[in-house]
Amino acid sequence: MSTEQPESAPKRHLPGHIVAALAQAGAASDSAGQSWEGRDLAGEGNPLHKFDKDDGLADAQVVQALLDLRSGEGSESSVHKALADARVFVAVIAQLGEESMTEHGFAADKEADMALVKIKAPDGRMALPVFTTVERLQAWHSEARPVAVYAPRAALSAVSEECQLLVLDPGSDYTFVLRRPGVWNLAKQIDWIPSYLNQDIANLVQEATTGFEQLKSVQLAPGRGVGSRDAQGNPVLGGGSGPELNLQFVYTAGTSENDARQITSTIHGRLAQNTEFAELVDSLEISLLSSST
Template sequence: MSANSPSSPSGQGAERHLPGHIAAALLRAGGAVDSAGQSWEGRDLTGAGNPLHNFDNDNGLVDPKLEAALAALVAGTGSEQQVHAALAEARIYIAVVAQLAEGGLGEHGFTEDKEADMALVTLTAPDGRKALPVFSSVDNLQAWHAEARPVAVYAPRAALSAVSEDAQMLVLDPGAEFTFVLRRPGMWALAQQRAWIPSYLNEDLAAVVSEQATSEDSLASIHMAPGQGVGTRTASGSSVPGGGPGPELRLEFTFHPGIDEAGARECVSRIHARLAANQEFAEGVDSLEVALKAAPATAPDPGA
C-alpha cells in the first residue's frame, strides 16, 4: 500500500467519500454567491464599523476582570455580587450546534443541507429547571463540548438569550475546575443590565420579610441568611462561598415559648403564602429554605 493510500480500520484499502453536503460546499467554493445564494458583490465584511465584528481581535481567553472576580470568590475574599458586576462588562461564549432543518439534492447531485439551524445548547439542572451553559474561554467550551461552536457575546446578551429560551439559570464554565451558577434573579438583572444584590443581603427584601413577623403573635422574629445551596465546591473539592445552584435564601423563624410544632408550621405556611404573593419578593428570591426555632425561655427573676 502506498503512503498516500487511505486505509480502513480493518487494514484493508478503502476509498473514502466526503459527505454530500461537504462535497457540494467545496464545489461552490470561490463562487460569486454564498451558501445561501446571496451575492458577495457590494458586501462589506471588514470589522471597522460592522456590529457583527465586535470581537474581531478576540483571543479566546478569559476576560481579565471576570477571571479576577472568580479567583477572589474561590479564595474566599470575593462575592457573588463582584462576579455579577464583572459579568456585566465581560465577553463570554455561548455554545451552538448545527441542526439540519431541511435537506435535498443540490445542483451537482449531492445530498446537501437546504436549511440548517444553529441551536443553543441547554442543560437540565438537578431540580429539573432549564439552564443555559456559558463559557469564559474558548478552551473551556471546547473541553466541555468538542463539537459545539463558540459564539462570542457580551454576558448581558447571553442572559437575554437564556430568558428567551425559558432558562432559569446561567451556568458559567460547566465541567471546569470552578463552575459558577447565576440564579434567576441575578440572570434577569444581568439581562436588564442592572446591578444585583443577592436576596440574602438585600435590605429591601429584609424589610418585606420583617413586616410579616408583626402580624403573627406567636412569632418573635424572622432572620434572613444565605441558603445552604449558595456555596459550592471546585472540581478538586475546595469549598467556595458562592456560585451554587440553590437553595439561595434561608428564613429562620424564631417563635415565642409555648408554641407547638403544628402551630409553628401553620404560621410559616401563612407567611410563605403572603411572601409568594409579594412581587418584589417573588422576583428577588430564586429558591427558599426554612428553619424553625423556639426562643429561649425567660429565666425567672431571683428578686421576684
C-alpha cells in the same frame, strides 16, 4: 447536568447579532458571494468589530472576581458586576431543520438551523451554558461553535430561551451558577444583590410577619444551595444553583410545633403572593427554630 435536545422542541430564533456573527464565521465569502480575502473587516461595518482582536482568553475582571470568591474574599455580587462588562462565549450547534431524500434513496440535510446549546439542571430548570474562553467551550462540547457575546446579551438570550440559570464554565475546575434574579438583572444591566443580603427582601419579610406574638424574629441567611464546590471538592461560598434563601423562623420558648407550623404556613402564603418577593427570590427554604428565652 445533561444536554437537552428534544426532538419535538419548537424552533427558536437566535438574536440578530448572533445570526450575523454565524453568517460570517468560517465561510470563504460573504452572503453576496464576495471573497473575504484581502478585505479589511475592522470597523463599524463588521458585526464582530467589537471583538476584532479577541484572543479567546478569559476576561481579567471575571477571572479575578472568581478567584476572590473561591478564596473567601469575594462575593456573588462581585462576580455579577464583573460579568456586566465582560465578553463571554455561547455554544451553538447545527440542528437539522428539514430532511430530504437523494436520488439514490439516502437521507440528506435540506435545511439546518443553528441553535444555542442549553442544559437541564438537576431540579429540572433549563440553563444556558456560557464560557470565559474558547478552549473551555471546545473542551466541554467539541462539536459546538463558539460565538463571542457580551454577558448581558447572553443573559438576554437566556431569558428569551426560557432558561432560568446561567452556568459559567461547566466542566472546568470551577463552575459558577448565576440564579434567575441575577440573570434577569444582568440582562437588564443593573446591579444584583443576592436575596439573603437584600434589605428590600428583609423589609418585605418584616411586613409579612407582623401580628404574630409567638414569633420572635425571622432571620435571612444563605440557603443550602448557595455554596458550591470546585473540581477538587473545595467549598466555595457562592455560585450554587440553590436553594438561595433560608428564612429562619425563631419562636418564643414554649410555642407548640403545631402553632409554629401554622404561623409559618400563613406567612409563607403571604410572601408567595407578593410579586416583588417572587421576582427577587430564586428559591426558598424555611427553618423553624425555638428561642431559649
